Amino acid sequence: MLKPILLVEDNPHDLELTLVALERSQLANDVIVLRDGAEALDYLQRSGPFAGRVDGNPAVMLLDLKLPKVDGLEVLKTVREDPELRSIPVVMLTSSREEPDLKRAYELGVNAYVVKPVEFKDFVAAISDLGIFWAVLNEPPPGSLRLARRHGGSASDDDT
Amino acid sequence: MATVEDPAALAHAIANCANEPIHIPESIQPHGFLFVLDEPGLRVVRASANTREWLGIEATTLIGRPLTELIDDPALASRLESLEEGDPNPFHLSDVRLTTGHDASTTFALMGHRYKGRLIVEFERAVDPSQAYDTLYPLMRTFVLHLQQASGLESLCALAVREVKRITGFGRVKAYRFDDEGNGTVLAEEADAGYPSYLGLCFPASDIPPQARRLYRDNLVRVIPDATYRPAPLLPAAPDRPLDLSFASLRSVSPVHLQYMRNMGTLASMSISIVIGDRLWGLISCHHAQPRVVSYHTRTACELLGRMLALQIEAKESHALAQRKLVLRQQLVHLLSAMADRDSVVEGFMCLQDVVLNFASADGAAIVSGEQCECAGSTPPSEAILALTRWLGEHSDQVAFQTDNLGRDLPQLPQLTEQAAGILAISISRLHPHYLIWFRQERVKSIRWAGKPEKLVDADSGALSPRHSFDSWQQTVRGHSRPWEPVEVECALELRNAVLGIVLRKAEEMAQLAGELKESNQELEAFSYSVSHDLRAPLRHIAGYAELLADLEGGKLSERGLRFLDNIGDAARFAGTLVDNLLSFSQMGRSALRLSDVNLAALVESIHREMAPDYEGRAIEWRLHPMPIVVADAAFIHLALRNLIANAIKYTRGRTPATIEIGAEERTDEVIVYVRDNGVGFNMKYSGKLFGVFQRLHRMEEFEGTGIGLASVRRIVERHDGRVWAESEPDKGATFFFSLPKTPYSASQH
Numbered sequence: 083m084l085k086p087i088l089l090v091e092d093n094p095h096d097l098e099l100t101l102v103a104l105e106r107s108q109l110a111n112d113v114i115v116l117r118d119g120a121e122a123l124d125y126l127q128r129s130g131p132f133a134g135r136v137d138g139n140p141a142v143m144l145l146d147l148k149l150p151k152v153d154g155l156e157v158l159k160t161v162r163e164d165p166e167l168r169s170i171p172v173v174m175l176t177s178s179r180e181e182p183d184l185k186r187a188y189e190l191g192v193n194a195y196v197v198k199p200v201e202f203k204d205f206v207a208a209i210s211d212l213g214i215f216w217a218v219l220n221e222p223p224p225g226s227l228r229l230a231r232r233h234g235g236s237a238s239d240d241d242t
Numbered sequence: 243m244a245t246v247e248d249p250a251a252l253a254h255a256i257a258n259c260a261n262e263p264i265h266i267p268e269s270i271q272p273h274g275f276l277f278v279l280d281e282p283g284l285r286v287v288r289a290s291a292n293t294r295e296w297l298g299i300e301a302t303t304l305i306g307r308p309l310t311e312l313i314d315d316p317a318l319a320s321r322l323e324s325l326e327e328g329d330p331n332p333f334h335l336s337d338v339r340l341t342t343g344h345d346a347s348t349t350f351a352l353m354g355h356r357y358k359g360r361l362i363v364e365f366e367r368a369v370d371p372s373q374a375y376d377t378l379y380p381l382m383r384t385f386v387l388h389l390q391q392a393s394g395l396e397s398l399c400a401l402a403v404r405e406v407k408r409i410t411g412f413g414r415v416k417a418y419r420f421d422d423e424g425n426g427t428v429l430a431e432e433a434d435a436g437y438p439s440y441l442g443l444c445f446p447a448s449d450i451p452p453q454a455r456r457l458y459r460d461n462l463v464r465v466i467p468d469a470t471y472r473p474a475p476l477l478p479a480a481p482d483r484p485l486d487l488s489f490a491s492l493r494s495v496s497p498v499h500l501q502y503m504r505n506m507g508t509l510a511s512m513s514i515s516i517v518i519g520d521r522l523w524g525l526i527s528c529h530h531a532q533p534r535v536v537s538y539h540t541r542t543a544c545e546l547l548g549r550m551l552a553l554q555i556e557a558k559e560s561h562a563l564a565q566r567k568l569v570l571r572q573q574l575v576h577l578l579s580a581m582a583d584r585d586s587v588v589e590g591f592m593c594l595q596d597v598v599l600n601f602a603s604a605d606g607a608a609i610v611s612g613e614q615c616e617c618a619g620s621t622p623p624s625e626a627i628l629a630l631t632r633w634l635g636e637h638s639d640q641v642a643f644q645t646d647n648l649g650r651d652l653p654q655l656p657q658l659t660e661q662a663a664g665i666l667a668i669s670i671s672r673l674h675p676h677y678l679i680w681f682r683q684e685r686v687k688s689i690r691w692a693g694k695p696e697k698l699v700d701a702d703s704g705a706l707s708p709r710h711s712f713d714s715w716q717q718t719v720r721g722h723s724r725p726w727e728p729v730e731v732e733c734a735l736e737l738r739n740a741v742l743g744i745v746l747r748k749a750e751e752m753a754q755l756a757g758e759l760k761e762s763n764q765e766l767e768a769f770s771y772s773v774s775h776d777l778r779a780p781l782r783h784i785a786g787y788a789e790l791l792a793d794l795e796g797g798k799l800s801e802r803g804l805r806f807l808d809n810i811g812d813a814a815r816f817a818g819t820l821v822d823n824l825l826s827f828s829q830m831g832r833s834a835l836r837l838s839d840v841n842l843a844a845l846v847e848s849i850h851r852e853m854a855p856d857y858e859g860r861a862i863e864w865r866l867h868p869m870p871i872v873v874a875d876a877a878f879i880h881l882a883l884r885n886l887i888a889n890a891i892k893y894t895r896g897r898t899p900a901t902i903e904i905g906a907e908e909r910t911d912e913v914i915v916y917v918r919d920n921g922v923g924f925n926m927k928y929s930g931k932l933f934g935v936f937q938r939l940h941r942m943e944e945f946e947g948t949g950i951g952l953a954s955v956r957r958i959v960e961r962h963d964g965r966v967w968a969e970s971e972p973d974k975g976a977t978f979f980f981s982l983p984k985t986p987y988s989a990s991q992h
Binding site for chain 1: 775776778779780781782783785786787788789790811814815818819
């Protein structure tokens with residue numbers, strides 16, 4: 083069973099377009115959608131409505147920067163401070179080209195930071211590359227479950 | 243007399259002279275006699291020994307006798323009692339005859355005064371009292387009339403001298419004025435034939451020791467009728483409790499002074515002090531070759547005359563001072579308004595150089611702020627002035643520093659003295675080295691001393707021996723400027739305070755502006771942030787859904803419908819670019835410059851390579867000239883050059899071949915970079931719009947663009963304190979220039 087991709091996005095249009103992009107990248111992973119930072123943390127920490135979910139971390143978390151309740155940077159911070167969650171690859175998705183956010187995200191240990199391109203083709207390409215790299219190609223830290231399947235294709239660690 | 247010129251002995255003797263207790267000589271001049279009385283009995287406590295000559299009575303036999311017994315005047319006791327300690331000047335009580343003694347027919351003028359608790363009575367030979375009414379008063383009246391008409395100081399003094407000579411009949415009367423050091427210059431003189439003239443000559447300060455000056459200041463008239471007199475001691479001797487004779491008209495004077503008089507060839511003298519406030523301004527000094535008695539009435543008239551003269555001089559001086567102040571104030575106001583108008587103290591200062599120089603009657607002036615030095619008129623070189631301000635910063639905590647002799651007061655800065663002898667430096671700020679400095683050039687002064695001003699010491703006694711020659715002796719004094727008048731220093735300080743006010747006000751305004759700027763910058767940042775997030779998202783959605791629609795449902799649409807869908811996508815993408823460009827444009831104004839060495843040639847080469855996809859398939863002739871290395875923000879300059887080169891590529895579209903020439907010209911203080919093309923160009927009448935945000939000179943379908951590129955170039959270059967401009971003609975290509983100054987960009991790095 084492949085580990086799922088976690089998509090944390092509040093904007094319904096962005097959500098729909100991202101899902102289309104993920105669909106077009108033909109990844110086999112399940113995509114779990116969470117609509118704000120608090121929900122994301124509940125899922126990750128298996129609390130609240132997710133108290134009973136099956137054990138295990140996602141393959142990658144696509145995290146929007148601006149989120150209701152708990153924003154993306156806070157989620158990232160919590161993830162990096164939690165020994166259980168620390169190794170989850172986190173890709174920050176944002177509309178912002180503002181430097182302070184980017185700087186802060188890298189300080190908090192983000193794996194990649196993507197400014198969503200306006201052009202839809204570019205957006206699809208970016209999401210596809212990210213999914214392939216982080217959900218498929220990336221070597222997990224020693225001791226974690228080794229991925230069984232590998233795909234060819236272009237990869238990038240940072241598509242700003 | 244054997245004399246030596248040993249400087250140490252001389253200094254010692256002068257100090258001794260200054261220590262001589264001339265107010266308690268314990269003796270009097272013998273042209274009258276003196277009693278000290280006790281109270282209330284009015285018994286004689288002490289008497290001068292010369293009662294023997296005047297009355298034929300030994301002074302010692304008078305001790306203990308009441309005055310009322312010696313003089314038959316019942317009113318005398320109450321008159322003596324009415325003498326007040328507050329006015330210690332001798333007061334003429336009455337003309338009396340003594341009931342004892344060998345000469346009962348002589349009338350004496352009796353004068354009494356009370357000083358330091360002692361009642362002192364002096365007797366002089368009386369004169370006809372009608373003299374006062376018949377001669378003195380009319381003379382005084384004319385004098386007062388003339389005094390009011392006299393214009394200058396010299397004519398005032400001349401008038402007084404003439405009047406005194408007329409009243410007293412002395413052979414030579416002169417008036418002199420003391421300078422700050424106490425040297426007295428003769429301003430007016432009236433002399434009979436045979437008397438040497440001293441007009442214009444200078445008597446050295448050491449001629450009158452300090453304690454003598456004090457006496458002159460307190461007691462306005464002093465008479466020596468005969469310099470060969472033998473002093474009459476006061477009896478009985480009282481070395482433990484000497485009598486203070488400061489105000490006694492018979493006080494015996496210093497033997498040094500008598501010697502001085504004899505050396506001058508005058509046996510009688512009188513001096514009338516000119517006292518202004520409590521300052522001894524000058525003296526009217528009278529001399530006569532032969533002994534000469536001056537009556538009490540004449541002395542009183544002279545004293546009055548001296549007081550009137552002093553008042554008149556004071557009025558003249560304060561009038562002149564007020565005039566000078568008025569002029570200085572007008573200049574001060576003029577200067578301040580210029581500084582306020584120009585919004586800069588330095589500029590205001592420099593545009594009114596004449597006023598600045600006139601203000602302090604200076605030959606040169608400088609305004610120093612930090613290491614910047616602006617000069618006007620004749621000044622030492624800037625480097626020397628900066629050395630001066632550094633010295634002042636370290637050694638002077640005074641707001642005003644002044645000297646009229648730089649060589650004497652600042653020997654460690656010899657580089658100043660070539661161009662100046664006097665300076666007045668006003669420190670504007672205690673924290674920063676900001677100074678206003680005025681310079682005065684050397685004024686070679688020649689002083690004609692009344693005799694060589696060195697005194698000699700008597701080799702035998704070690705006492706001071708007054709000089710024998712009063713022949714004038716010329717001395718040239720170098721290294722001095724005209725001294726700075728107190729009123730000039732005072733007004734310079736006023737200027738300083740006003741300047742400080744201007745500076746402070748400006749600083750406050752700047753602080754307020756900076757605060758407002760910071761606030762609006764923060765607002766702008768917040769605004770950019772939300773534009774970045776919130777404007778890009780819907781544009782992305784429009785573009786995304788338009789494309790999805792075309793993908794999924796494109797087959798059902800007409801060709802026209804598909805074109806519309808394309809346009810929707812194009813418009814959204816263009817708007818996205820616009821938002822991105824605007825954001826980076828606003829960042830250019832806000833983010834700090836990161837200065838480093840920038841190799842312009844390498845930069846151009848890399849832009850040329852990275853833009854290759856944009857001109858693929860086009861015939862472009864590139865002319866890349868050698869370019870210098872500049873100090874600038876590499877990323878910003880890259881962006882500026884990239885914009886200019888992209889424009890050149892864009893606007894040469896349709897030219898075959900297109901030529902694009904890039905080069906730089908190095909000048910002394912700046913580097914000028916240009917990008918030239920042979921494209922469509924523009925009409926120079928629109929050149930003013932060229933660098934504005936959203937300004938476009940072409941229709942969209944001719945040449946695409948957001949209208950931000952050149953505005954970004956301008957902003958980048960201006961952040962570097964440089965300029966941008968362009969030259970073109972329609973259809974003849976265009977050249978875009980920008981300059982980068984070689985000095986680092988101090989003001990705009992934040």
